[in-house]
Amino acid sequence: MRIEIHDSSTGLAEQLRRLGVPLDMRCDGCGTCGRCRVHLLSGRWLENGVEVASPAEVLACRTRLLSDAGTVEVPFASCLPCADGQFADAWQDLDPMPVLDKVVIGIDIGTTTLAAAALCNGRIIAREVCFNPQARFGDNVMSRISAAETHLVEMRQVLLDALAEMLRKMPSPARVAIAGNSTMTCIFHGVNPAQLGRAPFDLPQSNFAPVPGTCLGLPASVPIHTMPLISAFLGGDILGGLWETRLEKGDYFIDIGTNCEIVARGMHGSLGGAAAAAGPAFEGAGIACGTRAVPGAICRYRGFRDYDMIPGKPPVGLCGSAMVDVLAVLHRSGRLNRFGRLVPPSSSLEVADGLSLSERDIEQLLKAKGALSAGIRSLEGAFYLMDCKRLVLAGGFAQYLDIQNAVAIGMLPDRPARIVGNTSLAAAVRLAATPRSAKELVTLAQSVMEFHLNDLPDFELRFMEGMLLP
Numbered sequence: 001m002r003i004e005i006h007d008s009s010t011g012l013a014e015q016l017r018r019l020g021v022p023l024d025m026r027c028d029g030c031g032t033c034g035r036c037r038v039h040l041l042s043g044r045w046l047e048n049g050v051e052v053a054s055p056a057e058v059l060a061c062r063t064r065l066l067s068d069a070g071t072v073e074v075p076f077a078s079c080l081p082c083a084d085g086q087f088a089d090a091w092q093d094l095d096p097m098p099v100l101d102k103v104v105i106g107i108d109i110g111t112t113t114l115a116a117a118a119l120c121n122g123r124i125i126a127r128e129v130c131f132n133p134q135a136r137f138g139d140n141v142m143s144r145i146s147a148a149e150t151h152l153v154e155m156r157q158v159l160l161d162a163l164a165e166m167l168r169k170m171p172s173p174a175r176v177a178i179a180g181n182s183t184m185t186c187i188f189h190g191v192n193p194a195q196l197g198r199a200p201f202d203l204p205q206s207n208f209a210p211v212p213g214t215c216l217g218l219p220a221s222v223p224i225h226t227m228p229l230i231s232a233f234l235g236g237d238i239l240g241g242l243w244e245t246r247l248e249k250g251d252y253f254i255d256i257g258t259n260c261e262i263v264a265r266g267m268h269g270s271l272g273g274a275a276a277a278a279g280p281a282f283e284g285a286g287i288a289c290g291t292r293a294v295p296g297a298i299c300r301y302r303g304f305r306d307y308d309m310i311p312g313k314p315p316v317g318l319c320g321s322a323m324v325d326v327l328a329v330l331h332r333s334g335r336l337n338r339f340g341r342l343v344p345p346s347s348s349l350e351v352a353d354g355l356s357l358s359e360r361d362i363e364q365l366l367k368a369k370g371a372l373s374a375g376i377r378s379l380e381g382a383f384y385l386m387d388c389k390r391l392v393l394a395g396g397f398a399q400y401l402d403i404q405n406a407v408a409i410g411m412l413p414d415r416p417a418r419i420v421g422n423t424s425l426a427a428a429v430r431l432a433a434t435p436r437s438a439k440e441l442v443t444l445a446q447s448v449m450e451f452h453l454n455d456l457p458d459f460e461l462r463f464m465e466g467m468l469l470p
């Protein structure tokens with residue numbers, strides 16, 4: 001992300017902290033860990049007391065602005081996960097956004113989190129994020145679908161109220177666009193999502209005409225556009241990701257979550273996708289020491305007292321990315337055998353002060369990683385698709401995942417990986433900026449062939465194999 005600095009009263013790392021950029025400063029600014037690396041794009045700077053002219057790469061903790069203003073590029077890799085909303089988002093390194101002299105806002109309606117970004121003159125000028133207040137109706141898509149049978153109006157209203165509250169804190173937009181999974185999109189429009197939860201899993205509606213902004217507290221003249229849906233399991237969030245990343249042959253776009261959505265570009269440019277039900281383990285649910293990415297969550301784990309956490313509170317638990325690390329660390333050290341059993345035998349193991357992982361927890365994690373790896377392998381054998389050559393990893397979870405550890409436990413194949421962040425939000429912003437793209441999006445959605453994993457040969461077998469550690 002690109003940031004302008006105008007204040008030279010304190011060092012660059014402190015300036016970035018004040019602007020909400022969660023730099024990874026694991027040596028506490030001693031200049032030894034090399035994690036807070038940023039690119040100076042303009043301005044004059046001092047690093048370790050020596051003047052540096054832009055462009056240059058420096059350690060933010062050792063650098064201070066000399067001129068009146070300067071611009072820095074903060075790579076996503078130099079940031080920690082942040083609880084308050086994905087300020088550091090890899091999608092900002094994708095294709096540049098259109099340059100318009102008016103403000104447009106894109107909104108990603110996630111099952112857990114709502115995120116909005118305002119674009120003006122090709123730059124993101126404001127961002128807001130909050131938890132989806134529908135959580136009180138259930139913490140996953142299936143529970144929301146069943147709650148909507150009787151509470152659709154109420155669920156829609158709490159969502160609209162939360163979005164309106166976010167928009168009140170942002171600049172007034174000329175246009176808005178939303179993207180979300182199929183359930184969230186249907187609820188936004190007041191469409192009953194019941195049939196998304198039962199066979200044959202048909203979409204009640206796949207395309208939505210623009211609606212006036214009044215439902216979000218905006219003037220009626222502000223249109224709200226909606227990202228089309230591909231299928232019950234592949235929603236507008238995934239379509240947006242495909243639009244943003246423009247997969248090449250052999251690319252596998254994967255959004256890891258309770259449902260892991262996977263879309264691959266195969267031979268002849270065909271697109272095929274499926275959703276693997278991984279369950280909520282990687283979101284911290286159902287795991288005794290699990291937590292979401294909130295203050296106090298351990299987000300990167302290397303050993304008993306060797307971990308990074310989201311600042312703000314003492315350790316409260318491990319979030320999904322750290323659980324992948326724990327499995328890899330325990331397996332490498334021989335404390336976990338390939339069947340997920342602790343060595344020497346024990347029902348649980350303390351992995352950090354006061355935080356223990358039981359064999360039952362480990363089993364849940366292995367099921368989650370087994371579903372994802374089986375989904376990828378099954379799609380590799382599907383009609384017109386081809387072996388995975390590159391991973392394109394979207395979503396909040398992947399942003400903080402140690403890919404080597406994910407490969408080490410067999411969750412992902414050992415391929416080059418590109419982390420692309422919240423591409424659903426990026427695509428919503430782009431749709432708000434270029435509403436004429438709607439036709440292109442409908443065509444793209446129709447080009448994706450959906451597979452049901454349970455119908456693919458050997459999926460069950462691959463799932464059982466996927467639960468094993470390599």
Ligand code: FES
Binds near residue numbers: 035060061
């Ligand atoms: S914080 Fe470690 S080098 Fe800057």
